[in-house]
Amino acid sequence: MGIRIVIIGAGPGGLTAARSLTAAGHRVRILEQAPALRTSGGSVTLWPGSIRILRELGADPSDLGSRLTRLEGWAPDGERLMTIDLTRAERAHGAPSVHLTRRALAERLAEGVPVEYGSEVVAVAPERAEVTLADGRTISGDVLVGADGRDSAVRRALWREDPAERTPWVTWQTFAGAPEELVGSGRSLVITGEEGMCGLSPAGPGRVLCWFEVRTAPGRPLWLDEADPVVRLKEVFGGWRGLVPEVLSVVTDLEAFPHWRHKVPRTWGRGPTTLLGDAAHTMPPSLAPGTNQAVEDAWLLARSLSDLRGYERTRAGQLRLPARLAGAEITNQPGRRVPGGLMSTLYSWWIRRSSGYLSSRPG
Ligand SMILES: Cc1cc2nc3c(=O)[nH]c(=O)nc-3n(C[C@H](O)[C@H](O)[C@H](O)COP(=O)(O)OP(=O)(O)OC[C@H]3O[C@@H](n4cnc5c(N)ncnc54)[C@H](O)[C@@H]3O)c2cc1C
Secondary structure: OOOEEEEEOOOHHHHHHHHHHHHOOOEEEEEOOOOOOOOOOOEEEEOHHHHHHHHHOOOOOHHHOEEEOEEEEEOOOOOEEEEEEHHHHHHHHOOOEEEEEHHHHHHHHHOOOOEEOOOOEEEEEHHHOEEEEOOOOEEEOOEEEEOOOOOOHHHHHHHOOOOOEEEEEEEEEEEEOOOHHHOOOOEEEEEEEOOEEEEEEEOOOOOEEEEEEEEOEOOEOHHHHOOOHHHHHHHHOOOOOOHHHHHHOOOOOOEEEEEEEOOOOOOOOEOOEEEOHHHOOOOOOOOOHHHHHHHHHHHHHOOOOOOHHHHHHHHHHHHHHHHHHHHOOHHHOOOOOOOHHHHHHHHHHHHHHOOHHHHOOOO
16 A cells, blocks of 8 residues: 655646656645646647656647647847757657647646645645645645645745745747747747747647747836736837747737746755655746656656655756756847757757656666
């Protein structure tokens, strides 16, 4: 008979952990503060390592999104600077890179997982693996896993401080049926210049995620006080040519996603309590680390329950480089012309380097 595990948070990290720990024979309770599955937000890119983990757990979401075959980097004047052939990494690692809505991913991951909704954790006793809920109930297990995101209550109880800080960057994002040439394609584009970055990625049937990353002006939080962000974005990106003006002429209802980060410590838990996903390592979305690294945590945790500090140390080592690159927001820096062959090889290396799952398998 397995041990009793209490997971706080039914985001991608908590749901993957629930699947992974249940598959390993443990008794899992998963508590979520929201009254129902949280499906808002933009879309995410899942790398080959995550797709293989989710396949093993019976929750492969590939059919719900767009299989990416090319990642292109463009300059604001409409010049293509590089093309990464993503099929090379797909062949090397046995799974595609897939871009899909957060909603589609959450729904696939939650299938058959008995989430206890409306269960907000308000107090945590890490040494006893025990939580108190807003309705007064107390719940404990043999192991407590904080998968409760960037503003984690479990992390606060463990660390007694909130190390997460905002970076100067914010993403404005929405879904559109344009640009037409990307709908239903495998092409994902990033256009970078001094003003910021525009990303365009097919995200499943009929849909493209259009996002703009802009640097917050000191003293003027662009993500808070913009009555009509499209007007402001047209000012910022007004001099750009090609697809960007076309996109800005059709998008509406942009939503803001501010970027946060904190340093990844060597270990992050205490006694029978640990963390995973954004609770342990909040990062900006540069190079799409958030969901992929949460899935990687969940996979390793299910194999490391008898050594939680070992799990944390291993993951901290694997996370150092992704955290550094994401924290530096490297995908928002103006692009340079780079040979496609070199970038395709580098991308494939990166996919393996940032996946503990893939690294543990013969190359
Ligand atoms: C609503 C939402 C929208 C998002 N949109 C985007 C986006 O557009 N782009 C992007 O790159 N990333 C987005 N993210 C972040 C992204 O989901 C994560 O970076 C990544 O998937 C890692 O997931 P996670 O499971 O660690 O954390 P999260 O996805 O943040 O999930 C944490 C879960 O814990 C729950 N929770 C928090 N506190 C408590 C508590 N006290 N008691 C019980 N439950 C609690 C939350 O309600 C949430 O469901 C979003 C997250 C959320 C919650």
